[in-house]
Amino acid sequence: AQKITQTQPGMFVQEKEAVTLDCTYDTSDPSYGLFWYKQPSSGEMIFLIYQGSYDQQNATEGRYSLNFQKARKSANLVISASQLGDSAMYFCAMRTNTGFQKLVFGTGTRLLVSP
Amino acid sequence: NAGVTQTPKFRVLKTGQSMTLLCAQDMNHEYMYWYRQDPGMGLRLIHYSVGEGTTAKGEVPDGYNVSRLKKQNFLLGLESAAPSQTSVYFCASRVDISNQPQHFGDGTRLSIL
Numbered sequence: 001a002q003k004i005t006q007t008q009p010g011m012f013v014q015e016k017e018a019v020t021l022d023c024t025y026d027t028s029d030p031s032y033g034l035f036w037y038k039q040p041s042s043g044e045m046i047f048l049i050y051q052g053s054y055d056q057q058n059a060t061e062g063r064y065s066l067n068f069q070k071a072r073k074s075a076n077l078v079i080s081a082s083q084l085g086d087s088a089m090y091f092c093a094m095r096t097n098t099g100f101q102k103l104v105f106g107t108g109t110r111l112l113v114s115p
Numbered sequence: 116n117a118g119v120t121q122t123p124k125f126r127v128l129k130t131g132q133s134m135t136l137l138c139a140q141d142m143n144h145e146y147m148y149w150y151r152q153d154p155g156m157g158l159r160l161i162h163y164s165v166g167e168g169t170t171a172k173g174e175v176p177d178g179y180n181v182s183r184l185k186k187q188n189f190l191l192g193l194e195s196a197a198p199s200q201t202s203v204y205f206c207a208s209r210v211d212i213s214n215q216p217q218h219f220g221d222g223t224r225l226s227i228l
Contacts, residue, residue: 004157031213033213033214035216035217037216037219043203043221043222044219044221044222045158045205045207045219045222047216047217047218050214050216052213052214091157091158093158095213097213102148102160102163102173103148103158103160103207103217105157105158105159106157107155107156107157108157
């Protein structure tokens with residue numbers, strides 16, 4: 001069965017510092033994709049970044065990067081130069097090729113950025 | 116840029132009432148999904164559809180029905196609402212390309228009294 005684990009219920013970071021949000025996954029499917037979504041207090045789900053299991057390089061999107069360690073089955077999100085607007089819930093999700101490529105979500109990490 | 120639109124945004128029901136949540140997408144996506152989000156549990160898949168006229172059960176389908184009569188619309192029905200169905204419901208859609216994300220609507224907050 002596919003599973004995503006986010007062990008940090010909450011994280012604090014000061015503005016302009018970098019922060020790492022942890023995500024580990026479990027799947028027996030050799031082909032899968034990992035996604036990070038941001039959910040601000042307004043409630044919408046915003047796609048941030050994607051990493052494919054066969055991608056050779058770690059994904060980057062602006063201030064977001066994904067630290068993908070395949071052997072350890074981890075896909076941590078790194079946010080550089082944190083901003084007050086980064087305060088939100090962050091969800092890691094996985095999609096495999098089984099079951100019509102459904103997304104399985106972790107329980108999320110609440111990030112609070114302080115001035 | 117409408118994307119994925121959910122109707123209504125808020126609703127309060129009494130136990131035993133029925134209602135339908137509407138999801139509409141204008142991106143010509145094949146795949147559509149309904150999730151529920153409860154505190155501390157992330158998003159859980161209720162039902163999904165891989166194309167017009169097709170539906171399938173997700174992780175937590177009991178108490179819900181769905182229909183996809185048109186490609187752009189995915190309806191979620193509650194036949195007899197129960198307090199345990201109080202939740203925030205999200206609809207999502209995506210194109211059939213593996214590295215593309217799901218695009219989410221803004222959610223529907225549903226309370227069952």
